[in-house]
Amino acid sequence: MNSMFRFWIPKTSISMQLRMLSTQTRQALEQAVKEDPIVLFMKGTPTRPMCGFSLKAIQILSLENVASDKLVTYNVLSNDELREGIKEFSDWPTIPQLYINGEFVGGSDILASMHKSGELHKILKEINALAPEQPKDSEEETTKKD
Amino acid sequence: MIRRFFHTMGRQDRIYKTLSEALKTDKITLYNDSYKHSHHIAMKGVPDTNETHFRLEIVSPEFSGMSRVARHRLVYGLLKDEFDGGLHALQITSSKTPDEVS
Numbered sequence: 581m582n583s584m585f586r587f588w589i590p591k592t593s594i595s596m597q598l599r600m601l602s603t604q605t606r607q608a609l610e611q612a613v614k615e616d617p618i619v620l621f622m623k624g625t626p627t628r629p630m631c632g633f634s635l636k637a638i639q640i641l642s643l644e645n646v647a648s649d650k651l652v653t654y655n656v657l658s659n660d661e662l663r664e665g666i667k668e669f670s671d672w673p674t675i676p677q678l679y680i681n682g683e684f685v686g687g688s689d690i691l692a693s694m695h696k697s698g699e700l701h702k703i704l705k706e707i708n709a710l711a712p713e714q715p716k717d718s719e720e721e722t723t724k725k726d
Numbered sequence: 727m728i729r730r731f732f733h734t735m736g737r738q739d740r741i742y743k744t745l746s747e748a749l750k751t752d753k754i755t756l757y758n759d760s761y762k763h764s765h766h767i768a769m770k771g772v773p774d775t776n777e778t779h780f781r782l783e784i785v786s787p788e789f790s791g792m793s794r795v796a797r798h799r800l801v802y803g804l805l806k807d808e809f810d811g812g813l814h815a816l817q818i819t820s821s822k823t824p825d826e827v828s
Binding site: 632671684687 | 762794795799802805814817
């Protein structure tokens with residue numbers, strides 16, 4: 581995944597370099613946010629978040645019962661171009677940032693509000709991103725088999 | 727003169743002043759949470775960890791008709807210089823219009 585964000589930058593004027601970096605970064609990010617239904621740019625990883633706000637974002641998605649195969653995370657601490665590029669891309673100065681079906685949803689504060697209001701659950705359900713709930717009779721079936 | 731005075735203000739005061747003027751409100755509560763974050767690895771190498779993390783509650787008529795994302799973006803945009811200058815995080819736990827509060 582990280583290789584997506586490594587480029588060869590030709591030596592040109594600074595403004596040209598910035599423009600080219602920005603264009604390539606933008607294209608990589610546009611692709612990244614569309615490849616999967618739910619994309620979270622965070623500090624650290626889901627199992628080792630490196631800041632409280634990224635932890636909160638992961639906890640909210642976990643509480644919402646998001647299916648693990650629907651969510652992809654990018655660790656911005658592993659790549660400075662990614663860390664700065666995503667802020668420009670979204671016009672949002674902080675990490676974490678959540679995208680659903682390619683659309684920017686918000687940072688940890690907005691996720692918290694949407695989780696509390698039920699709005700986030702509604703969106704995730706509509707796009708079939710929730711893990712299937714275990715049917716109640718499955719335990720009974722198991723018992724019968726025994 | 728004014729510029730020099732402005733830059734002697736601490737970050738918390740600058741944030742308050744910027745937002746109160748631009749958003750036409752004095753209903754701003756700003757908490758400094760920096761001490762909670764100073765040990766984070768992401769803060770390694772940051773020279774001044776005393777004014778990096780703030781938490782904001784704000785009421786402004788300028789938010790009328792705006793989505794939550796748009797409201798936060800407006801606030802973040804007004805504080806771009808602070809983010810460029812070392813502000814790491816601004817939690818916005820409440821951004822409402824006067825009508826929404828009453």
